[in-house]
Amino acid sequence: VTGARAEGDSSALSAESIVEAALLLLERDGLDAFSMRGLARECGVYPAALYWHVTDKERLLALVTMRIVGDIDIPDPRLPWDTWVAEMARRYRRALHRHAAASPLISGHLVSNSANAFPIAETLLEVLSGAGFRMAGLVDAYNVVVGFMIGFVGLELARAPDLDGPWQQQRRDELDRVDPEVFPRLAAHRALLANRAFITRWQSGSAAPMDAAFEASLDVVLRGLRARLDDGAGG
Amino acid sequence: VTGARAEGDSSALSAESIVEAALLLLERDGLDAFSMRGLARECGVYPAALYWHVTDKERLLALVTMRIVGDIDIPDPRLPWDTWVAEMARRYRRALHRHAAASPLISGHLVSNSANAFPIAETLLEVLSGAGFRMAGLVDAYNVVVGFMIGFVGLELARAPDLDGPWQQQRRDELDRVDPEVFPRLAAHRALLANRAFITRWQSGSAAPMDAAFEASLDVVLRGLRARLDDGAGG
DNA sequence: ACCTGAACACCGTTCAAGT
DNA sequence: ACCTGAACACCGTTCAAGT
DSSP, X not given: OOSOOOTTOTTOOOHHXXXXXXXXXXXXXXXXXXXXXXXXXXXXXXHHHHHHHOSOHHHHHHHHHHHHHHTSOOOOTTSOHHXXXXXXXXXXXXXXXXXXXXXXXXXXXXXXXXXXXXXXXXXXXXXXHHHTOOHHHHHHHXXXXXXXXXXXXXXXXXXXXXXXXXXXXXXXXXXXXXXXXXXXXXXXXXXXXXXXXXXXXXXXXXXSOXXXXXXXHHHHHHXXXXXXXXXXTTO | OOSOOOTTOTTOOOHHHHHHHHHHHHHXXXXXXOOHHXXXXXXXXXXHHHHHHOSOHHHHHHHHHHHHHHTSOOOOTTSOHHHHHHHHHHHHHXXXXXXXXXXXHHHHBGXXXXXXXXXXXXXXXXXXXXXXXXXXXHHHHHHHHHHHHHHHHHHHTOBOSSSSSHHHHXXXXXXXXXXXXXXXXXXXXXXXXXXXXXTSOOSOTTTXXXXXXXXXXXXXXXXXXXXXXXXXXXX
């Protein structure tokens, strides 16, 4: 009100608009190519201008991850506990697949598993309490679910060296020409393993989603938690 | 034999000695502070000298991860399948805790889940086959185990912004002053959650190992896989 | 309040030149 | 064969100066 700023100017810089631009740039060029100077170029502004709105590169990337996690909406806690866990994990996975380039930031840095995720943490505790988990058993179950959810997707979306270069072909050949004398099972199950399993894939989950592996892991986690409840190991 | 090289010179540069030095430097200063120039300084050599022995920074770090994974010795496959899986996962976790700074390289980059891990993959397939898993069910079980093993540890060892700075104190306070009206379960279980659970911790697993969470996840995975076998879902 | 313009202390990598 | 020395094209961040 005091200044003479162009309020309708869509190109006005702000923390939000910078985060938005960063999200786009990450999706386009990937995390390794991301730089403050490149982002400034994209915003049509000098590099130093960003530092007026955002303290740091680290802090900016933290804001990006918070936006991604904050945009996930949490399933209704009145659902049966296993349905809720399945739905939550699937939504988390979907959200990260939409922003695959930012995935290493979330799984690799502690800052992203922070207060912005408190609503998810709280609701998960509520749901698992409702299922019958108590005290240490509750915290264990909580860690199992969060560890699976963030851990699996983080691994699924791990970065490949090239998007489709010679490295991929090399890994492909490595599996194709695996010696059946040394690695009989790898050789025998080649077709099922090729680009579909950890260690034996050559593309990241963004290019080759591991749906079956995710659903199997989810199923195993739920079965395991049910077994713990039946044994009274829920706390 | 042709040249006049000092063969006994312990300071002779080689790919192996560079990897060794990188491993030490990573442990001392962390991944974010790691640079080729810093490594060259540590080796008492000009930066460009490294490039004679090693193609790339990326390739060098790949060699580092291969060394870490290659050094893990694989349990005897004649063990009961669940004992084998538990032992393998614990050894993998121990190896990574010894080189926590390199952990993001392994969980975050596809290159590390590569041919150097074929022996682990092969033996896991052998053991799970022995347990009764077949075809697609075998590959599912395989992915569940590998996903848990690498995924959990990768998340456990995620990088904290500071080693012990103001960020930690801030996160500590955030949990301490959590509003019981908004987050009743977080508030009620504060003591159990503090620095011990994903989202509610402020230190990385290298400073605050998540033993209970790991063992609980392992237990859940094994229970879940057993349940799948009993249901005939093993293939 | 918000951005420019220049500067500083770093990077990774290449390449001719030395030995 | 193996390393030096200099150079190139980048970084993230700071800070005085402009408006």
